[in-house]
Amino acid sequence: MDFAFDARTEELRAKLLAFMDEYVYPAEPVADEQRALLASPWDTPAVVEELKEQARSQGLWNLFLPDAEHGAGLTNLQYAPLAEITGRSPQLAPTALNCAAPDTGNMEVLAQFGDERQQKQWLEPLLAGEIRxxxxxxxxxxxxxxxxxxxxxxxxxxxxxxxxxxxxxxxxxxxxxxxxxxxxxxxxxxxxxxxxxxxxxxxxxxxxxxxxxxxxxxxxxxxxxxxxxxxxxxxxxxxxxxxxxGEEGGGFAIAQARLGPGRIHHCMRLIGMAERAIELMCRRAVSRDAFGKALAQQGVVQNWIADARVAVEQLRLLVLKTAWMMDTVGNRGAHTEIQAIKIATPRAVVDILDRAIQLHGAGGVSQDFPLAELYASARTLMLADGPDEVHQRSLARRELKKYL
Structure with a gap:
């Protein structure tokens, strides 16, 4: 099996990693400062529009949409490592690249099921980042x-x-x-x-x-x-x-078509959240002493970091397999895998974030680190796009059917 990313993915990964370092991470505190001065907390900070303009100029735009006519023409497998990177800054990066939910799912619906007039009126300005x-x-x-x-x-x-x-x-x-x-x-x-x-x-x-x-x-x-x-x-x-x-009576089918890509996109970004949590854990562990030695030398902290790395590597492989299956056998053919990642990924990432918060002490629940907000986002994804238990029920029925 070949686990290497293809040339286009590697090129986009390099550009996106540089974009995150040069623009997105420095913009995080700026966005918070600007938002505090806005007339409405829901107005868009100026720095977000600056990020969008910069991302578009670099070709980091609409990466989520496999339809080459409307989007970047990437497969799910190509998009997966890119979405993971944006998950490291979920408040800014997906929006900067015009790859933020719920717009992504809505654009997919309009591209797949909308008629020409609907696409002209609503899809085109969404693709351009002019409306939400x-x-x-x-x-x-x-x-x-x-x-x-x-x-x-x-x-x-x-x-x-x-x-x-x-x-x-x-x-x-x-x-x-x-x-x-x-x-x-x-x-x-x-x-x-x-x-x-x-x-x-x-x-x-x-x-x-x-x-x-x-x-x-x-x-x-x-x-x-x-x-x-x-x-x-x-x-x-x-x-x-x-x-x-579409047609009357087609809403349920459209919803299912919409939610499949949405679920895997969430899981891709969740892995990015986990990676940022691990990075913060390691930086904290080597910079703080307790009971006569660095936190990094404490056995329990080492266990947390090791377990987090193992979990992330497992999740990434399962998400990549799911993306590959969606590309090769379609969303229906990858139904089991989509449900598996939707169950496994938020749970594991919530656990990693919980340990990262614990390692940061009071700072972990404060506004000075992104961990508390990342935790809230990850925990919510155990409910969004269908709660875990619904996916467990469906997945179990599919497994049991083989024996009935």
Missing amino acids: SAFAMTEPDVASSDATNITTLIQRDGDEYVVTGRKWYISGAMNPDCKIFIVMGKTDPDGADIRRQQSMVLVPRDTPGVTVKRAMKVFGYEDHSHGGHAEVVFDRARVPVTNLI
Whole structure:
């Protein structure tokens, strides 16, 4: 087996690593300082726009999209080590490269399922980084781990759809640059096939009846990298029937197509988070003394670092295998592997970050290090794109089926 990256991947890795060192890491404190002075915490700091301009000029733009017509034309296997690098600074790097969720998934949906008009109106400005977007699926009043439970209605009325429902943790919705929602709701709530009841429609943010009610915090953090998470109410919001994505009843299938790449992208970035945690652990361990010797000489600290390295190497191999399978046999063929990485990666990275926080003492839970915020982000990914238990249930059923 050949574990080497190809020439194009190596070239992009070198450029991206240099970009991170020269621009992204120095911009982290600057972004915090600028955000504190903004009129709204959801406005974009000027340094972020500077990063985007620099990334685009270097060809580090839309790397996530395998469609060469719209994106960089990279395979999942080529993109994996690049996404990992951006995970080292999840608040800035993905946005700087126009590779941040939820825009990535929304662009994939529009590129794969949108018609020419929808692509012209919404995909093109998203690809250019001129606007942001949100994906409205999760609801507060039902168990959204089962997507068939959603209650938002998308009702046909002549040449319009009327959208009524309440969503929450809608990533990106607090950003004033968020101009469009992809909303999942039921067009046929009484349909016999529960997976054909749902559809997706494009709802512009300024549509009458759309209200972004409040920001939802994550462990007390306001997630600026994704443009915040919001509670959004759709009160008989009307959009043209031409805003339907794909066909009526196709929403569940589109959601599954969207979530496969999203899950592996999260796992790629999580490995980058873990790598930064290990780096911070090592720097801390060699710079601090306790009980007469450096922390690096304490057996328990050595165990934490060794276990973290083993876990990261295991996860990276599994993620790369999954990426390769998605490229060669498609997302459906890689279903088991996608679920495996979605279960394994957040758990392991949360554990690594927890040890890194412990090693930093009070500093680990402070704003002076990125660890607490990284922990909140990683822990959230045990819920996002389907909680661990849902993936375990599905994966176990697939394994047991071989014996029934």
